[in-house]
Amino acid sequence: MLDLVINSFRESADVKIAFVEMYAQRIIEVGQLIAQALRDGNKLLLFGNGGSAADAQHIAGEIVGRFKKERKALPAIALTTDSSILTAVSNDYGFETIFERQVEALCTPGDVVIGITTSGDSENVVRGLKKAHDLGATTVAFTGKKGGKVVDIAHYSFVVPSYETPRIQECHITLGHVLCQIVDIFL
Numbered sequence: 001m002l003d004l005v006i007n008s009f010r011e012s013a014d015v016k017i018a019f020v021e022m023y024a025q026r027i028i029e030v031g032q033l034i035a036q037a038l039r040d041g042n043k044l045l046l047f048g049n050g051g052s053a054a055d056a057q058h059i060a061g062e063i064v065g066r067f068k069k070e071r072k073a074l075p076a077i078a079l080t081t082d083s084s085i086l087t088a089v090s091n092d093y094g095f096e097t098i099f100e101r102q103v104e105a106l107c108t109p110g111d112v113v114i115g116i117t118t119s120g121d122s123e124n125v126v127r128g129l130k131k132a133h134d135l136g137a138t139t140v141a142f143t144g145k146k147g148g149k150v151v152d153i154a155h156y157s158f159v160v161p162s163y164e165t166p167r168i169q170e171c172h173i174t175l176g177h178v179l180c181q182i183v184d185i186f187l
Contacts (some may be wrong), residue, residue: 010161031182109136120148
């Protein structure tokens with residue numbers, strides 16, 4: 001049992017180190033881009049399914065509230081939180097359109113939209129990012145495994161070098177926290 005615990009933490013750390021070595025400069029660039037969009041009066045929209053939905057909500061909460069630095073509230077919306085919209089759109093149009101419809105309703109040119117999917121192939125995330133791209137938003141994909149369909153849609157993609165969903169999700173939330181810290185610095 002001790003080996004399981006130690007190996008899980010070691011594996012998580014190894015994935016994060018490999019990830020940051022691949023993407024450190026892009027992380028800075030995207031963090032600055034988000035800060036600039038928020039300074040310009042735009043908003044941050046985030047979405048994903050399951051644990052990725054929780055990550056979207058967590059990151060939005062850090063932007064609206066605060067991360068480490070006391071500052072004014074900033075506009076960030078997790079599209080995963082309104083059960084009435086989720087169930088109505090899913091019932092009337094299909095689950096794969098949930099984020100696409102919300103993006104169509106809320107996204108304006110200049111916004112930043114983050115879609116989170118461990119596989120990169122979640123159809124509702126793919127369609128949400130595509131709609132945001134078409135509406136003139138800057139799109140960012142958090143993904144893993146081979147990257148999936150989202151890497152061909154998003155302006156910026158972060159592909160965690162792992163096939164293990166828990167390791168991918170751990171890296172995604174760390175990425176979200178680092179982006180929040182960069183936003184705090186540049187606002």
